[in-house]
Amino acid sequence: MKKIFLISIIITIFLFSFSEVFKEKITKNVELLYNYVPENDISAVTVFIDGGSMNYDFEKSGIENLIFRLVEKCGKNYSESKMNELMDKYFVTVSFENSYDYSSFSFSTLNKYLFDVTKIFADNFREPDFSDEILKREKEKMIDEIKSKEEDPDELLYLKLNEYFFKNHPYIANPEGYVETVQNLKSADLYEHLKKIFSSRRVIISVVSGVPFKEAKKFFKKEFGFINGKVEMMKNLKDFNLCEGDTLLKYEKGGLQTKYLGCKFKVPSVNDKEYLPVRVGLSILSKRVYETLRTKHGLTYAAYVGASNKLSNYGVFYVSTLYPDSAMKLFKDEVEKVKKEGIKQEEIDDMKNLFQTSFFLNKERTSNRSFSLGYNYLIFNDYDYDLKFIKELEKLKSEKVTNAITKYLRDFKFILVE
Known part of the structure; x- marks a missing residue:
């Protein structure tokens, strides 16, 4: 098989x-x-x-x-x-x-x-x-x-x-x-x-x-041929207008069997050179956070961390749990651990394999190839961008990932729905 x-x-x-x-x-x-x-x-x-x-x-x-x-x-x-x-x-x-x-x-x-x-x-x-x-x-x-x-x-x-x-x-x-x-x-x-x-x-x-x-x-x-105009320059996307430091807002929905905690934080644009190491670093952090919250402490069945893929970009943390305060503290503990101890090279190498497998499986579908070809050309002016992304992935080292992710793991904007 x-x-x-x-x-x-x-x-x-x-x-x-x-x-x-x-x-x-x-x-x-x-x-x-x-x-x-x-x-x-x-x-x-x-x-x-x-x-x-x-x-x-x-x-x-x-x-x-x-x-x-x-x-x-x-x-x-x-x-x-x-x-x-x-x-x-x-x-x-x-x-x-x-x-x-x-x-x-x-x-x-x-x-x-x-x-x-x-x-x-x-x-x-x-x-x-x-x-x-x-x-x-x-x-x-x-x-x-x-x-x-x-x-x-x-x-x-x-x-x-x-x-x-x-x-x-x-x-x-x-x-x-x-x-x-x-x-x-x-x-x-x-x-x-x-x-x-x-x-x-x-x-x-x-x-x-x-x-x-x-x-x-x-x-x-x-x-x-009926689509025929002149491309107008769009305004540059401004940065997110956020205060410094962590914040928490609560919304009461009522009638829920568990609570839902999430946060967003700034990360590099999808077309920024730091995006690749930050995306890989957050995927590794996601694995660590899930193991801590689920395996070690039994707080949840669903928790993850990741980077979006927008021109104005953000990272995300999410967990559903009865104990949001504990989950938030453990998430922050894992963030501090990354900042102090860094990301290990073996973690990066394991993540490379997952990214590469996902990439080539995605290319098996004709519809996916049509989408990625156009997306790459629209966003990066390079229809081969994702192939180059995979090649750059091979060069990633621990120090580069640690330095990049440490720079952006701050100013978390938390929302709690309960």
């Missing part, structure tokens, strides 16, 4: 390393990345739009999520029933993500249906249907989902953390929206916003396919 797994990893590395990636300018603000993999039976396309929360004010939170939901559902030339029929006929899977730094819309199908399916979604973006009746139904679904999350203590914890940590920062505009902001979105808002981002934001279309590039090049230029 282990041999089969290793062979699978080797094949993935080979296909990913030696398949060809083509870059093509479609319009002033649209670029096509095309990874031709002859062995692939599946084609995947991801459309990235730069900006995320920088594209709208707090009052319009959720607008890009709502747009993508409706583009998946229908267009002026494709009714909801027709879309359902075609998605089944062409074996289509769809996913989308509305992040703080970008939005992405992905779909995959068999190679032989690549052009048919791409034409449908390009048409839905070109001539969307945001009519009042369809919009009302989708808004109701969104609001139900938002309310459901607010009832979940885990989700409530992160909402409260974000409210505090993102105050006076563009990230306060939650990409998933708030009940009040979604309620107030009008059809005209959606048409206007889609026109704005297509005319002023960088757009990346990332494709991984077994269809030769020379057969697809003219097609993609034709279908996405």
Whole structure:
């Protein structure tokens, strides 16, 4: 079984390393990345739009999520029933993500249906249907989902953390929206916003396919040529506006069988050179914290520490426990231990193996490769960034990780939901 797994990893590395990636300018603000993999039976396309929360004010939170939901559902030339029929006929899977730094819309199908399916979604973006009746139904679904999350203590914890940590920062505009902001979105808002981002934001279309590039090049230029604008410079993301020192805020939800404690703290941007050692260091700290809280003290079944992957970035600590005071103290004890004793090289080497395995397993799925190709190019201007990330991982030494993580393990902003 282990041999089969290793062979699978080797094949993935080979296909990913030696398949060809083509870059093509479609319009002033649209670029096509095309990874031709002859062995692939599946084609995947991801459309990235730069900006995320920088594209709208707090009052319009959720607008890009709502747009993508409706583009998946229908267009002026494709009714909801027709879309359902075609998605089944062409074996289509769809996913989308509305992040703080970008939005992405992905779909995959068999190679032989690549052009048919791409034409449908390009048409839905070109001539969307945001009519009042369809919009009302989708808004109701969104609001139900938002309310459901607010009832979940885990989700409530992160909402409260974000409210505090993102105050006076563009990230306060939650990409998933708030009940009040979604309620107030009008059809005209959606048409206007889609026109704005297509005319002023960088757009990346990332494709991984077994269809030769020379057969697809003219097609993609034709279908996405309607997106044609000039990329406007966005404001630089400012730093989080936080006081120094640790803080704790409490929220009483009531009726809970346990308590939920979390905190955020500043870490380097995902495109900063210190991000890699800090991310690895926090993953090692996470393992230590879990062993201390779960194995040694029996305080929880769920605890972790980690780094997010944002342009304005933060680290996270989370635990669900009946004894939050004890959990917080033990977390801080482990932080102090890192600062005094550092991170061991053997811990880093073990973490390297986990990162590498996760990386190559992720590359086995065509849809994941399409996403990472476009994400890397959008955020780092280098579609091979993650391969270079893995190579840099090999060079990591104990002193570098310890120095980097020690610099950022401070000013913890705790929230307790009980």
